[in-house]
Amino acid sequence: MDPARKRQLRLVTLLTVALLLAGALVYTSFSAATEQRTPSQVLAAGDDQTYDLGGTVVAGSVRREGDVLAFELRDPDGTAKLPVRYTGVVPDPFREGREVIVTGKLQDGTFVAEKDSLVTKCPSKFESDRETAGSGG
């Protein structure tokens, strides 16, 4: 085989392999992903699939019961509320009125969260209007 053909063959093989790997990557990402839902969406779905629940921590709802942190999340722009039970590390910025995301599933009307899955949105630093924190924290 002359060198030019060999090079062409190498290039084609490489591209095919790369495409196959990329395809595998893309495919598995969809099955490995968790969807993000708001409390009202989770309540509406009513199933036991794992979701990333995103919402605002309801003022006055945060309680510690031993290892478990219990609180309520409501829709960022709505009123639907969902009680959450969470174990694990609580990020420092967590407090009432902050937007958080926690992974878990609905069980008997309560959202049971996976350990260490709580993530808070830090509203300081680069927010444009920081001190209008009446709604937030």
Next chain:
Amino acid sequence: MEYGLAVIVLLAVVAFFVTGPLRSAEREERAEQQLREELEAAKEAKYREIREAELDRRTGKLSEDDWRRIDRELRGEAIAILKRLDELG
């Protein structure tokens, strides 16, 4: 008020500075100087390549034959550069 004044003063200073080359009739005949600098840089780079090839041979990465071939090629390129430098005078 002070802001506007400051802007004007700053722009004036900057304008004076940046129009320097435009005001002094700088001769375009820097071309030769520039070419010489570039050839010198190319020569340096070529010498480094020659020495690196030598190092590769000493540390066993290049075989004698391969090194001889590459060394000859590089030296040829270096000679071409030296010739051009000589032409510049």
Next chain:
Amino acid sequence: MAWLGSACLFAGLLTALYAAAASLWGARSGEWRWVASGRRAIFALAGLLAVAFAVLEAAYLRSDFSFALVAQNSSEATPAFYKLTAMWSSQEGSLLLWVFLLSLYASTVLLLVRRRLREIVPYAQAVLAVVAAFFLGLVVFAEPPFATLASPPADGNGLQPLLRHPAMMIHPPMLYLGYVGFSVPFAFAIGALASRRTGADWIQATRRFSLAAWSFLGFGIMLGALWSYTELGWGGYWAWDPVENAALMPWLVGTAFIHSVMIQEKRGMLRVWNVSLIIGTFVLSLLGTFLVRSGILDSIHAFGASTLGGPFLAFIVAVLAGSAALVVSRLGDLRSQARLDSLLSREAVFLANNLVLVGLCFVVFWGTFFPLISEAIGGEEASVGPPWFSRYTTPLALVLVALTGIGPVFAWRRATWASLRRALVPPLALTAVALAVMLALTPAAESVPSLVMFSLVAFVLGVVAQEYWRGVRARRVMAGEPWPVALVALVGRNRRRYGGYIVHAGIALALLGVAASSAFVEQRDARLVPGQSTTVGDYTITYREPIARVLDDRSGTGAPLTLGARLEVEKDGERFVVEPSRNYYGASRPDPQAPLRSFFDGEATSEVDVRWGLLRDFWIAAVPDLQTLEEPIREGDERFASLGSDVGGLLVAALAERFANTASPVTVRALVSPMVAWIWIGGLVAVLGAVIALWPAGRRPLGGVYAARVGRELREFARA
């Protein structure tokens, strides 16, 4: 003085626009004096921005609260170091830092390149000036740093507590030195394309800048990981968070770039690939800067929606589209003569390394932007977590380390089997020995990927050691120097190569730490009352007593209240004491009817206690359980809320004492992480190697005697 800062910025914007226009006019008309004028405009820009920067820093140091930024991010009580570094903790300040660094980098490269590269420099100047103008436009019109308050407050808000950590304050400038640094090779690449001088000149002129930018960015990423490990309460250093990934992506592509340009310098190949890589690196740097401040992806760092998202995105798209169009239009000039001679060559190894790095970047990119992608495709926003990232990055990282090992052993163009065999046997033997030792003496076999990584790291270190040994031996044969002198001379005369080897060794060590600590970490979460014990790994932890400190912040961040635990840790008879705690800073807007409640619900940070070790770290964080204080807090608020903040301070102190004197429970998280220290050690070694590789050769040209000899020989050869 704020008017002076604002004036400098506005004048700077006009200056940058002039610089771009003059440089382009000089390029078009061929009149160098216009280019020289544009060059001076860039120097002037650096001067103006330096003044603006100084004005802002001075305001911070003076605690001048008429400056809105100072009032928002600093306070009288803030320590001086954090006053200075608070400057870039805000959107406005960090953008100013970005463009200031850009002006410095641009001025430096223009000074160094002097009169060379005449065709390329005008366009490069224009590109740098346009980027500067964009950032200045943002600063002047959207996020002005010199806004003033009509009635300055008596004291400022202080720096956000999570940021009061040295690593966290050096982290942004390091990242920016990286992002901004890549604009220099980018500008010169565009210049090379525009002027059709697509040889290796633009690469050689900007080589040190590329390497410096890469080093700073890597160091900044490492600092971020270190901060996460020592400041946050979860005990990890990398979470595949979008903002972490945003800095990693340009670093990966940048690594590919600094390797593949060597192929163009040596053989003139891969011209299209190289310009594409640097365009990609720069666009990813802009993307990284943008991601952190747009809130477009949810993460622990998301800084909330801001007004900058639109312009930034538009700029990134414009840069990408414009650069791509330019590359396509110059494809003819980018064709190269040389071809890949053999798969057994250093070129082939570098190409493989490039493919792996770009592959890694693609994985990270896909995972990071998946929420947006899934929303666009399926309407639902979904995200992938760390397990997905690890699944794909781990095998790619293993391949990369393997390539790092075999790369130095291959010669350019074509390596012979004989030389490869000779070169690979010693490091492979070392690897085999290391593998045997690990299997026999350690539990490393429990995790196959880790075992493979450890073996590959041994391989890389073996190759590096061998290269040094062969080089020193060759030098001694040649010059008869004693061993240490030969080593210094070898490295001194071949900084790029031998510095690069040290970088490889450093990266290998860092990955060793990553593999060991990921696979073999042991963790325990427990809720303890005084006297209770728990175990983690071989350690026994006993909670002795609670700690409360008022206005006595041992971590130097000025926290008014510290609550924590004193615990005794014991392992094999060795004992030590740890005191993890939590700092309470109070709320920025306390509820006037419940000041105590607000205080305890306000800003708080974890103060982790870490026992560093070469073999393993003992890491522990504690969250005090405030349940026993609930009643007193409520009572205190009811009775004393109206009496003002001084009384509030006394109450907090009283509550602290109560915490210390009762059997207050704490929830601890303890980790035993093997070999984490090697991540930081490896990173420092890599930086050292990069510094060596970067170090300028000095004014003195290449060994005068040597050059004369070669010159003489060449002339004789030519005459013959």
